Amino acid sequence: xxxxxxxxxxxxxxxxxxxxxxxxxxxxxxxxxxxxxxxxxxxxxxxxxxxxxxxxxxxxxxxxxxxxxxxxxxxxxxxxxxxxxxxxxxxxxxxxxxxxxxxxxxxxxxxxxxxxxxxxxxxxxxxxxxxxxxxxxxxxxxxxxxxxxxxxxxxxxxxxxxxxxxxxxxxxxxxxxxxxxxxxxxxxxxxxxxxxxxxxxxxxxxxxxxxxxxxxxxxxxxxxxxxxxxxxxxxxxxxxxxxxxxxxxxxxxxxxxxxxxxxxxxxxxxxxxxxxxx
Amino acid sequence: xxxxxxxxxxxxxxxxxxxxxxxxxxxxxxxxxxxxxxxxxxxxxxxxxxxxxxxxxxxxxxxxxxxxxxxxxxxxxxxxxxxxxxxxxxxxxxxxxxxxxxxxxxxxxxxxxxxxxxxxxxxxxxxxxxxxxxxxxxxxxxxxxxxxxxxxxxxxxxxxxxxxxxxxxxxxxxxxxxxxxxxxxxxxxxxxxxxxxxxxxxxxxxxxxxxxxxxxxxxxxxxxxxxxxxxxxxxxxxxxxxxxxxxxxxxxxxxxxxxxxxxxxxxxxxxxxxxxxx
Numbered sequence: 001x002x003x004x005x006x007x008x009x010x011x012x013x014x015x016x017x018x019x020x021x022x023x024x025x026x027x028x029x030x031x032x033x034x035x036x037x038x039x040x041x042x043x044x045x046x047x048x049x050x051x052x053x054x055x056x057x058x059x060x061x062x063x064x065x066x067x068x069x070x071x072x073x074x075x076x077x078x079x080x081x082x083x084x085x086x087x088x089x090x091x092x093x094x095x096x097x098x099x100x101x102x103x104x105x106x107x108x109x110x111x112x113x114x115x116x117x118x119x120x121x122x123x124x125x126x127x128x129x130x131x132x133x134x135x136x137x138x139x140x141x142x143x144x145x146x147x148x149x150x151x152x153x154x155x156x157x158x159x160x161x162x163x164x165x166x167x168x169x170x171x172x173x174x175x176x177x178x179x180x181x182x183x184x185x186x187x188x189x190x191x192x193x194x195x196x197x198x199x200x201x202x203x204x205x206x207x208x209x210x211x212x213x214x215x216x217x218x219x220x221x222x223x224x225x226x227x228x229x230x231x232x233x234x235x236x237x238x239x240x241x242x243x244x245x246x247x248x249x250x251x252x253x254x255x256x257x258x259x260x261x262x263x264x265x266x267x268x269x270x271x272x273x274x275x276x277x278x
Numbered sequence: 279x280x281x282x283x284x285x286x287x288x289x290x291x292x293x294x295x296x297x298x299x300x301x302x303x304x305x306x307x308x309x310x311x312x313x314x315x316x317x318x319x320x321x322x323x324x325x326x327x328x329x330x331x332x333x334x335x336x337x338x339x340x341x342x343x344x345x346x347x348x349x350x351x352x353x354x355x356x357x358x359x360x361x362x363x364x365x366x367x368x369x370x371x372x373x374x375x376x377x378x379x380x381x382x383x384x385x386x387x388x389x390x391x392x393x394x395x396x397x398x399x400x401x402x403x404x405x406x407x408x409x410x411x412x413x414x415x416x417x418x419x420x421x422x423x424x425x426x427x428x429x430x431x432x433x434x435x436x437x438x439x440x441x442x443x444x445x446x447x448x449x450x451x452x453x454x455x456x457x458x459x460x461x462x463x464x465x466x467x468x469x470x471x472x473x474x475x476x477x478x479x480x481x482x483x484x485x486x487x488x489x490x491x492x493x494x495x496x497x498x499x500x501x502x503x504x505x506x507x508x509x510x511x512x513x514x515x516x517x518x519x520x521x522x523x524x525x526x527x528x529x530x531x532x533x534x535x536x537x538x539x540x541x542x543x544x545x546x547x548x549x550x551x552x553x554x555x556x
Contacts, residue, residue: 008383016539017538017539017541017542018542019301019451019538019542019554020301020302020305022552022554023297023298023301023302023554024298024301024302024371024372024375026554027298027351027372028372028375028376028379031376031387031388031389032379032383032385032387032388033385033388034383034385038552040545040552042542042543042545042546043542043543043546067382069379069382069383071375073305089378089379089382089383091375091378091379093302093375094302094305094306096374097302097306097349097369097371098306098309100367100369101306101310101347101367101369104345104347104367105286105310105312105347105367107310107311107312109309109310110309110310110311111309126536127498129443130443133442133443133446134442137415137418137442137446140415164411164412164415165407165408165411165450168411168415168446168450169450172443172446172447172450172537173297220405258404259450260295260297261294261295263295264295264296264297264320264321265320265321267320268320268321274300274316274318276297276300276301276304
């Protein structure tokens with residue numbers, strides 16, 4: 001049976017979590033116009049598991065008459081070969097680059113199962129990561145301002161400017177200890193920096209957002225409220241941006257950015273160390 | 279000047295967040311024994327930015343006499359070419375695969391700046407993601423058991439078994455709504471499932487952990503406490519695992535697993551849809 005060629009089955013197969021395969025595959029697929037039907041097989045580290053994957057790929061091909069795409073990352077040769085014998089277009093997301101690095105620097109790789117995200121040998125940095133998530137949770141939305149000495153960065157912004165998701169992403173992916181503090185509507189007339197922040201001025205970073213976008217986001221939460229009104233959003237954004245400028249606090253506009261983009265831009269502006277956990 | 283060849287400068291250069299470059303680069307480097315000195319250049323989307331990166335790469339080479347490694351992902355040809363003219367070993371993390379997909383499926387790619395993580399056109403799924411993070415935060419550590427209907431999964435486990443970081447990772451990276459509920463020491467004698475969970479039985483999933491590892495993690499937090507003692511940890515783990523078995527709740531052991539691995543294994547066991555946000 002022929003199926004609409006605008007759709008195509010895509011498989012991610014890895015002997016680890018498959019997250020690297022998915023990450024890379026998504027970026028590759030974003031450049032093509034077909035609609036992918038995706039399926040992920042993590043922890044394929046035996047010929048038994050590989051045989052199951054082989055059957056699934058084969059079934060996809062028999063069902064659609066179209067070869068699926070397979071993005072894979074598998075260290076064990078016998079497992080890899082079994083997956084690659086299935087009727088599909090295969091893409092080794094790492095293999096070619098590892099080979100090229102080996103040739104370029106004349107150093108033999110030491111292939112190991114994809115355990116880059118495992119705790120194992122790097123237990124200390126793993127504890128650091130968990131501690132960063134806990135610190136950030138405890139300092140979300142101004143819950144407490146104790147322990148600011150330990151903060152890597154303090155995010156300021158109006159409600160719904162993206163502080164919480166950005167803070168958690170920075171903690172989870174980069175192991176940073178993030179405080180976030182809301183600049184509240186009622187304070188606007190007398191808006192100023194809290195005295196607690198004075199000695200941590202160098203850690204302050206502002207998030208702002210286009211008033212129209214802010215209104216849209218708040219409407220999504222509290223439709224028809226004053227809180228979501230164009231006027232209120234405009235007032236809050238104007239006031240907060242004036243504060244950022246007056247106090248020389250660096251800031252960025254989050255309007256159409258994802259948490260990954262916001263985080264990347266903050267790290268770039270502040271020079272905070274990027275140490276991605278993966 | 280020659281520098282210890284056990285170290286080598288590594289650059290990640292992208293016209294987007296560079297997170298894909300870093301992710302792939304880390305996995306590649308994990309297979310080699312040298313120590314990388316890493317630096318990331320995100321948002322390199324103009325020849326001006328490319329010229330800055332060129333200078334940094336050149337300076338690295340002149341300083342060390344060793345060609346650095348450059349993992350890059352850049353769509354604009356003139357930007358890419360400028361980066362690639364620097365004295366380095368270059369690895370295009372996407373280019374070869376995009377070309378190969380094009381050849382295999384006979385479809386021209388539509389190169390675009392690396393905006394796969396941008397909000398833009400896919401605003402709805404972005405709201406879903408933020409909503410998942412907020413739901414998960416609101417349901418962390420048993421804060422509330424309201425709204426369980428909306429939960430994708432309910433994680434159960436003793437204190438320090440990894441529930442909170444796993445929940446937040448599942449929400450942030452896969453857009454899942456996660457409840458986590460602690461099985462508390464004082465409840466152990468009379469441990470049973472809360473009535474609130476009865477109609478959501480199919481969503482329950484247990485996390486457990488080796489008692490020695492649990493004790494180590496708790497010692498790290500409250501050294502010398504009863505809470506961290508080997509005896510207490512053993513008791514809690516035994517009791518909770520007996521509950522999981524008695525109630526036929528699927529569970530995994532988190533002891534030496536990262537949040538990525540725990541998440542991947544849970545998704546595999548439950549069949550929850552994997553839709554990685556990136």
